[in-house]
Amino acid sequence: MAAPRTARIGAVTVPLDKCDWVLWRKCGCPRGVAAAADVPTEDKAWKTLYARWKDIAHAIRRGEHMELMTHERWCAEVAGQMLACCTHEQDGGAS
């Protein structure tokens, strides 16, 4: 077994396999999630959620950003928001 990979979130060091990458829309709604156990870096998380770098560049221009958080926080704060549809804006149309 390899040594456990860890990440630093704020002042806390946490094992990556207990974290998730959350992709946030500009409006503050979550758009996607990738398990950090599978995709340890932010770049890989983007590539999991978007097929092409071009799409990633578009997403960043739209104001989307990636955040690493613990799975605990994901469950408590974000999972429910993922189930609710974003009512703020329609995206993807112009890109």
Ligand SMILES: [Zn+2]
């Ligand atoms: Zn929204």
